[in-house]
Amino acid sequence: MAYKERLEPLTTSDKKQVRKNIIGAGIFAVFSIGLCTVISYNIEMQLDGVMLYFFAGFMVLFFGVIVFIAGSAVLDLRSGYKTIITGVITDKERHQHRTRNSKGQSKNSQPRYILHFDDKKVTVQYNHFSQVHVGDEVDLHYAKRSSLSLSVDILNQSEIKAEEGNGELSLQEKINRLSQEKASVEKKEYPLTKEDLKALRKYRNGKLITNFIFLIFFCFFALAFLIPMAASKWFIIPEIFFVGGIFLCCRWIMKCFSKYFKDKSLGMKIVAISQVKDKQTSSGNGKRQYRISSAYGTYPVDKPVYDALKIGDSVFSFHGKHSDWLIAMHTEKSGYIPS
Numbered sequence: 001m002a003y004k005e006r007l008e009p010l011t012t013s014d015k016k017q018v019r020k021n022i023i024g025a026g027i028f029a030v031f032s033i034g035l036c037t038v039i040s041y042n043i044e045m046q047l048d049g050v051m052l053y054f055f056a057g058f059m060v061l062f063f064g065v066i067v068f069i070a071g072s073a074v075l076d077l078r079s080g081y082k083t084i085i086t087g088v089i090t091d092k093e094r095h096q097h098r099t100r101n102s103k104g105q106s107k108n109s110q111p112r113y114i115l116h117f118d119d120k121k122v123t124v125q126y127n128h129f130s131q132v133h134v135g136d137e138v139d140l141h142y143a144k145r146s147s148l149s150l151s152v153d154i155l156n157q158s159e160i161k162a163e164e165g166n167g168e169l170s171l172q173e174k175i176n177r178l179s180q181e182k183a184s185v186e187k188k189e190y191p192l193t194k195e196d197l198k199a200l201r202k203y204r205n206g207k208l209i210t211n212f213i214f215l216i217f218f219c220f221f222a223l224a225f226l227i228p229m230a231a232s233k234w235f236i237i238p239e240i241f242f243v244g245g246i247f248l249c250c251r252w253i254m255k256c257f258s259k260y261f262k263d264k265s266l267g268m269k270i271v272a273i274s275q276v277k278d279k280q281t282s283s284g285n286g287k288r289q290y291r292i293s294s295a296y297g298t299y300p301v302d303k304p305v306y307d308a309l310k311i312g313d314s315v316f317s318f319h320g321k322h323s324d325w326l327i328a329m330h331t332e333k334s335g336y337i338p339s
Contacts, residue, residue, distance in 0.1 A: 003087025003117035010082050010143075014150045018073050018143055025070040029063065072146040082150060085140040089132055091116035097284040109284075115140065124149035133278040135311040186273040189321065196269055199327045200320055204260045208253060215249040259323035269327060270319045272296045275312055299329045 010018070076082070093114040113129035115122050122140060128149045132138055141150040192200075222242045263269075274294035282289040290306035291298050294315050301309070309315075309331060318327040 003085055003120055006084050006086070007081045008084055008141075010077070010080055014082055014141065014143070015077060017150055018076050018146060018148065021073040021146055021148060022070050025066050025073075029066045029070075032062070032066070069146070073143075073148075075145045076143045076148075079145075083142045083144045085117060085120070085122065085142060086138070086155075087117040087120075088137045089115055089134050090118055091281055092129065092132075092134055092279065093121075093281040093283060094129075095283045122149070123147060124152070128152045133311065134280075188271045188273070189268050190271055190318075192263070192267050192269050196318065196327050197264060200260055200263055200323070200325060203325045203327075204256050207256045211249060211252050211256070215246075215253075218245050218249065259320070259325070262322040263320035263325075266321050268321045270321050270324075272317045272319065274315055274317070276309055276315055277311065279306065279309065279311075281306075297326075299326065301329070301331075305331060 093116065094111055095114060096111040097109050111126075112123055113126050115124055115129065115132070122142060124140070124142075125148075128140070128151070131152055132154060137155040139153040139155060141152065142148070143150060222245065274296040276292050276294055278293040280291050280293070282291070288303075290301050290303055292301055292306065292309055292315065294317075296315075296317055299315070299317060313331060316330045318329070319325060320327065
C-alpha cells in the first residue's frame with residue numbers, strides 16, 4: 001500500500017521529546033561559548049586581521065547550526081502538531097561514511113537510520129529502527145521541522161497483541177519465544193564437498209589475517225610502551241599485559257586452525273532451513289551492502305537476491321558442523337534446494 005500522511009496534535013510525551021532537543025542544544029551552546037571564549041582569548045594576539053575574521057565567521061556558522069536545531073524544535077512546539085506516516089516499510093537502511101580530520105586520520109561518522117516507505121525516506125532514532133521489520137505496516141509519529149521520530153506503532157501485530165493481552169511479555173516469555181524460533185529452524189547434515197572445504201579455508205584465512213594484523217599492531221604499540229619503561233621498577237606490570245596479550249592472540253589463531261581441521265575430519269556440514277524475518281541495507285562512501293535476517297542468523301546477499309526475497313521466504317544456510325562458519329547461503333529465489 002502507498003503511504004499516507006496526516007497531522008495530529010502533539011501529546012505530552014511528544015512535547016517532552018522535542019524539548020530534549022532544545023535542552024541538548026542549549027547545553028552544547030553554553031559549553032561551546034565557554035570553549036570559544038578561552039580559545040579566542042589565547043589566540044587573539046597571534047592572529048592577523050584576516051585570520052581573526054575567518055575564525056569569527058566560522059564561529060558564526062557553527063552557532064548558526066545550533067540555533068537552527070533549537071529553532072526547529074521550537075517551531076514544532078509552537079505549531080503543536082506532528083506528522084503521522086502510515087504505510088508499509090519497504091526497506092531499512094543504515095547509512096554511515098568515513099571522514100578525515102585535518103591530521104588525515106579517518107573515523108566513522110555517526111550512523112543514520114532510515115526507513116523506506118516506497119520512494120519516501122525518513123530518518124529515525126535507533127530504538128524505532130530496531131523495533132520494526134521490513135513488511136510491517138506502521139504509524140510513524142514524526143516531528144517534521146526538527147526531523148525527530150517520536151514513536152512508532154506496528155499495526156499488523158494482531159497475533160502478538162493477542163498473546164500479550166493488556167500487558168507486556170515478561171523476560172521469561174521473551175526467552176521462550178526466542179527458543180521456539182530457534183527450535184523451528186530445521187537442520188540437516190550433508191557431506192562436505194571440495195567447494196565447501198575451499199569456502200571454509202577462505203573463512204579461516206580471513207579470521208587468521210585479522211588476528212595477525214591485530215597481533216602485529218599490539219606488539220608494535222606494546223613494545224613502544226615497554227622500551228621506555230625498561231629501567232623502571234614498574235616494568236613487570238606492562239610486561240605481564242604484553243605476555244598475556246601475546247598468549248590470547250596465539251590462542252585465537254590456534255582455535256581457528258582447530259575448528260577448520262575438526263570440520264575437515266568430521267567431513268559433514270549443517271544445512272539450516274529458516275525463514276526471512278527482516279532485511280536491511282547498509283550504505284556509506286559509495287558502497288551498499290545487503291543483509292537478510294533469519295532465526296538462525298544474519299547473512300550478506302547480492303542485490304538481486306535481496307530484492308527478490310520477501311519476509312517469510314525460506315533460507316538455506318550451509319555451516320561447518322563444528323565451527324558453525326558460514327559456507328554458503330541459498331534461497332528459494334535462487335532456484336537451489338539442497339538434495
